[in-house]
Amino acid sequence: MSFFERIAARSESINSLLCVGLDPHTSELAPYYDRPSASDDNDDNDDDDVDRRDEERAEAAYRFCARIIDATYPHVACYKPNAAFFEALGHRRGMSTLRRVIERIHVRHGDGDGDGDDGDRAPVLLDVKRGDIGSTAEAYADACYELGADGVTLSPLMGWDSVRPFVTGKYSDRGAFVLCKTSNPGSNDILALPLRGEDGALFERIARLADEWSRRAETESPSHHPAAPSYSSSPSPPPPPPRLGLVVGATDPHALSRARKAAGERTWILAPGVGAQGADLDDACRAGLNDDGTCLLVPVSRGVSSASDPGEEARRLKDGINAARAAIAKNGRREEKGRRTTAAAAARGGDDDDDGGGRTTTMAPYQREFLEFSLGEGVLKFGSFVLKSGRTSPYFFNAGLFSSGSALHKLGRSYASAIMDSELVDEDGKVKFDVVFGPAYKGISLGAVVCAALYSDFGIDAGFAYNRKEAKNHGEGGILVGSSMTGKRVLIVDDVITAGTAIRESYDLLGSIGATPVGVAIALDRAERVSLDDPLSAVQAVARDMAIPVISIVALPQLQEYLRLSPGYGEDVLKQVKEYRSKYGV
Ligand SMILES: O=c1ccn([C@@H]2O[C@H](COP(=O)(O)O)[C@@H](O)[C@H]2O)c(=O)[nH]1
Numbered sequence: 401m402s403f404f405e406r407i408a409a410r411s412e413s414i415n416s417l418l419c420v421g422l423d424p425h426t427s428e429l430a431p432y433y434d435r436p437s438a439s440d441d442n443d444d445n446d447d448d449d450v451d452r453r454d455e456e457r458a459e460a461a462y463r464f465c466a467r468i469i470d471a472t473y474p475h476v477a478c479y480k481p482n483a484a485f486f487e488a489l490g491h492r493r494g495m496s497t498l499r500r501v502i503e504r505i506h507v508r509h510g511d512g513d514g515d516g517d518d519g520d521r522a523p524v525l526l527d528v529k530r531g532d533i534g535s536t537a538e539a540y541a542d543a544c545y546e547l548g549a550d551g552v553t554l555s556p557l558m559g560w561d562s563v564r565p566f567v568t569g570k571y572s573d574r575g576a577f578v579l580c581k582t583s584n585p586g587s588n589d590i591l592a593l594p595l596r597g598e599d600g601a602l603f604e605r606i607a608r609l610a611d612e613w614s615r616r617a618e619t620e621s622p623s624h625h626p627a628a629p630s631y632s633s634s635p636s637p638p639p640p641p642p643r644l645g646l647v648v649g650a651t652d653p654h655a656l657s658r659a660r661k662a663a664g665e666r667t668w669i670l671a672p673g674v675g676a677q678g679a680d681l682d683d684a685c686r687a688g689l690n691d692d693g694t695c696l697l698v699p700v701s702r703g704v705s706s707a708s709d710p711g712e713e714a715r716r717l718k719d720g721i722n723a724a725r726a727a728i729a730k731n732g733r734r735e736e737k738g739r740r741t742t743a744a745a746a747a748r749g750g751d752d753d754d755d756g757g758g759r760t761t762t763m764a765p766y767q768r769e770f771l772e773f774s775l776g777e778g779v780l781k782f783g784s785f786v787l788k789s790g791r792t793s794p795y796f797f798n799a800g801l802f803s804s805g806s807a808l809h810k811l812g813r814s815y816a817s818a819i820m821d822s823e824l825v826d827e828d829g830k831v832k833f834d835v836v837f838g839p840a841y842k843g844i845s846l847g848a849v850v851c852a853a854l855y856s857d858f859g860i861d862a863g864f865a866y867n868r869k870e871a872k873n874h875g876e877g878g879i880l881v882g883s884s885m886t887g888k889r890v891l892i893v894d895d896v897i898t899a900g901t902a903i904r905e906s907y908d909l910l911g912s913i914g915a916t917p918v919g920v921a922i923a924l925d926r927a928e929r930v931s932l933d934d935p936l937s938a939v940q941a942v943a944r945d946m947a948i949p950v951i952s953i954v955a956l957p958q959l960q961e962y963l964r965l966s967p968g969y970g971e972d973v974l975k976q977v978k979e980y981r982s983k984y985g986v
Contacts, residue, residue: 401573402572402573402574402575402623402641402643403523403550403551403573403574403575403576403643404551404575404641404642404643404645404668405641406520406521406523406550407477407478407523407668407697408641408694409520410477410478410520410521410522410523411477411478411694411697413520414474414475414476414477414520415718415722416475416476416477416718416721416722417477417694417696417697417698417718417721417722417725418475418476418477418697418698418700418714418717418718418721419476419477419478419479419480419525419670419697419698419699419700420468420472420476420478420479420480420699420700420701420704420714421479421480421481421482421527421672421699421700421701421702421704421705422465422468422469422479422480422481422482422485422501422701422705423481423482423484423485423701423702423705424460424461424464424465424485424486425485425702425705426457426488428464428702428705428706429457429460429461429464432459432460432461432463432464432467433456433459433460434456434459435456454489454490454493455493457489458489458490458493458494458496458497459497461485461486461489461497462497462500462501464705465481465501465504466501466504467710468704468705468710469501469504469505471709471710471711471714472704472710472711472714473505473522475711475714475715475717475718476522476714476718477522477697478522478523478524478525478697478699479505479522479523479524479525480524480525480526480527480670480699480701481498481501481502481524481526481527482527482701483498483526483527483528484527486498486501495547498526498547499547499548502524502526502547502548502549503548505521505522505524506521506524506548523550523551524548524549524550524551525549525550525551525552525553525577525670526544526547526549526551526552526553527552527553528540528544528552528553528554529553529554529555529579530544530552530553530554530555530566531554531555531556531557531558531562531563532558532562533558533561533562534561534562534564534565537561537562537563537564537565537566538565540565540566541565541566541571541574544566545571545574549574550574550575551574551575551576551577552566552574552576552577553576553577553578553579553647553670554566554576554577554578554579555578555579556578556579556580556606556609556610560609560613560616563576563578563613563644564617564620567617567621567643567644568617568620568621568643569621572617572621572622572623572643573623574643575642575643575644575645576643576644576645577644577645577646577647577668577670578606578609578610578644578645578646578647579591579606579647580603580606580607580610580646580647580648580659580663580669581603581606581647581648581649581652581655581656581659582647582649582672583649583650583651583652583671583672583673583677583679584649584651585765585769587603587649587652588813588856588857590602591603591606592655592856592857592858592859593856594855594856594859599859600658600662600859601655601658601858601859603648603655603658603659604658604659604662605662606646607646607648607658607659607660607662607663607667608662608663610642610644610645610646610663610667611642611644611663611664611666611667613643613644614642614643614644614667617643617644618640618643622640623640623641639666642666642667642668644667645667645668645669645670646659646663646667646668646669646670647669647670647671647672648660648669648670648671648688649671649672649673649677649679650671650672650673650674650677650679650680650681650683650684650688650698651673651677651678651679651765653679653680653683653684653686653687653688653821654687654817654820654821654825654829654858656669656671656684656687656688657686657687657688657829658829659688660687660688660689660690661829665690665691665692665695666690666695667695668695668696668697669688669695669696669697670697670699671684671688671696671697671698671699672699673765674698674699674700674703674717675700675701675702675703675704676701676702676703676706677765678763678764678765678768679765680764681698681717681720681721681724682720682724682727684696684698685698685721685724685725685728686724686728689724689725689728693725693728693729694725698717698721700717703717704717763958763961763962764817764821766813766814766817766818766821766953767814767818767953767954767958768962769810769814770810770811770814770923770953770954771954771958771959771962773807773810774797777801777802777803777804777807778801779797779798779799779801779802779807780795780796780797780924781795781796781798782794782795782969782973782977783795783796788898789930791928791984793980794973794976794977794979794980795959795977795980797896797923797924797926799811799842799846799895799896799923799924800842808845808849809849809853811846811849811923812849812850812851812852812853813853813856813857814923814953815846815849815850815853815893815921815923815953816850816853816854816857816858817857817953818921818951818952818953819831819850819854819891819921819951820854820858822919822921822949822951823949823951824891824918824919824921824949824951831854831860831862831891832889832918832919833862833888833889833890833891833918833919834862834863834888834889834890835862835863835864835865835883835885835888835889835890835891835915836850836851836854836862836863836864836865836890836891836893837864837865837866837867837885837890837891837892837893837906837910837915838850838864838865838866838892838893838894839866839867839892839894839902839903839905839906840866840867840868840869841869842894842895843866843892843893843894843895843902843906844866846893846894846895846923847864847865847866847893848864848866850893850921851863851864862891863882863883863884863885863888864882864883865880865881865882865883865884865885865890866880866881866882867879867880867881867906867909868880868881880913885910885913885915886913886914886915887914887915888915888916889915889916889918890910890915890916890917890918891917891918891919891920891921892906892907892910892917892919892920892921893920893921893922894920894921894922895922895923895924896922896923896924896925896926897920897922897925897938897939897942897950898938899930899938900938900939900941900942900945903920903942903946904942904945904946907946917946917948918948919948919949919950919951920942920943920946920948920949920950920951921950921951921952922939922950922951922952922953923952923953923954924952924953924954924955924959925937925939925950925952925954925955925956926938926955926956927939927955927956927957927981927985927986928956928980928981928984928985928986929984929985929986932984935986936986937986939952940986956977956981956985957981959977960974960977960978960981963977
């Protein structure tokens with residue numbers, strides 16, 4: 401069986417798309433030492449003691465992995481040890497520990513059907529992210545496969561010849577997941593860059609290449625696949641299994657769905673980010689599964705290893721993925737969960753999403769990043785602030801303090817992520833607007849950075865326009881500047897909505913020139929009632945009156961959720977925000 405056939409067989413036989421990562425972080429090893437103090441026993445320094453400590457650490461790493469393997473095996477389609485944690489144990493000890501871990505997966509758990517083969521055993525994907533010139537790649541391939549791995553992760557940036565040795569020749573039965581759009585925020589720095597002359601970003605090119613290179617591997621080094629008989633009337637034989645899959649972070653569901661589209665239906669996608677990195681499991685499934693509800697592996701490392709019962713956590717994750725698969729099969733990809741950032745979603749309480757175990761699913765990674773950097777820039781502050789309305793608020797947001805190149809860059813990206821995570825994007829991943837409009841004054845710079853970020857992060861080249869407060873009667877004249885908006889669909893960008901007056905003025909202005917406002921994007925939705933007699937917030941009132949969505953990067957529930965997860969701000973601040981929300985919140 402080839403690597404991807406193994407994954408498919410295992411996944412089908414146990415009905416699971418869960419991949420468990422084996423990452424023995426030093427910080428998690430203390431319970432696995434024989435002697436309680438061995439993990440931090442640094443008093444003795446002679447060579448023998450150093451050697452003994454290293455030996456104990458390697459043994460603790462092995463026990464950590466063995467416990468996870470034994471507890472989770474019935475629920476796991478594939479294991480993914482990350483080589484870094486074993487290399488860090490020192491070469492000799494690290495490699496022998498890794499070999500023992502792989503053996504434990506391979507040997508201790510046959511498929512149990514007694515037929516003597518290892519048909520549906522869980523395959524091992526070694527996360528090494530290699531990439532080098534062909535002759536060096538050959539040595540890397542020998543090193544990885546000699547350890548017993550069935551497949552590896554690779555960087556595709558050096559091209560086909562750097563990938564070939566891992567999936568052809570003597571390794572035609574192995575496979576690789578190539579990095580496509582990784583789960584870290586920095587993945588936008590390079591992998592999301594638009595390609596000149598091409599529709600889409602670099603990662604979409606990589607997604608297409610995975611299929612192209614799989615076919616190339618098959619031509620250069622055919623697998624021994626049972627071909628269907630070649631009667632002219634018989635259906636054509638099934639294509640050979642792919643040799644390459646893609647790593648696409650679950651942290652960016654929009655990129656995940658674009659990668660799925662570019663890669664086609666047969667390519668397996670490994671989508672890291674659920675658990676410690678905060679990605680949403682349902683979003684990942686909706687974006688990454690193929691139309692048959694498969695070809696997606698969800699790897700989770702710390703989310704499983706740090707659970708008090710890793711076996712139970714693996715079962716919960718497996719069931720969660722299967723529930724999402726079932727819901728998608730029944731309702732389609734988009735129906736069962738509202739988008740995050742609409743006025744309606746803002747009105748929904750953050751606590752409502754608490755699953756009872758203290759975990760919530762209300763905050764996307766870009767929302768957390770936005771809150772963190774707004775606090776870092778002093779744009780968002782906690783304290784006691786008297787607002788124009790006369791209310792005393794425990795927090796204050798002043799977008800005018802985004803006042804440096806780096807802050808504006810990040811701000812634009814946060815807006816762009818929120819827009820791409822909203823109903824302003826259609827089923828095919830296309831935005832529903834043609835022009836971004838920034839109303840004077842604050843909206844002008846905001847609209848500009850949003851428009852630039854939509855292009856740099858998502859390859860969307862929308863028009864940009866703004867207005868002057870006073871008409872000019874020389875030069876280009878008039879009050880509107882930039883892209884023509886007549887007959888176009890327009891997204892209005894502003895910082896916050898207080899009473900909604902500025903947005904209503906923009907709405908009227910756009911209507912007067914024959915443009916169609918289709919949505920409003922703001923940074924923060926305070927999600928509070930304008931008056932205590934009115935159940936609606938200013939944002940909800942605008943959305944209702946104009947019958948268009950108002951989306952925000954974050955709203956009050958996310959702010960509260962952020963405080964709940966960041967005990968550093970203190971119980972008092974969280975309490976005050978909760979009280980404010982229950983008094984004035986929608
Ligand atoms: O884009 C990527 C590629 C690889 N990884 C690796 O997956 C695990 C994730 O660990 P968690 O504890 O589940 O966050 C880790 O080994 C990474 O190196 C990734 O996260 N993102």
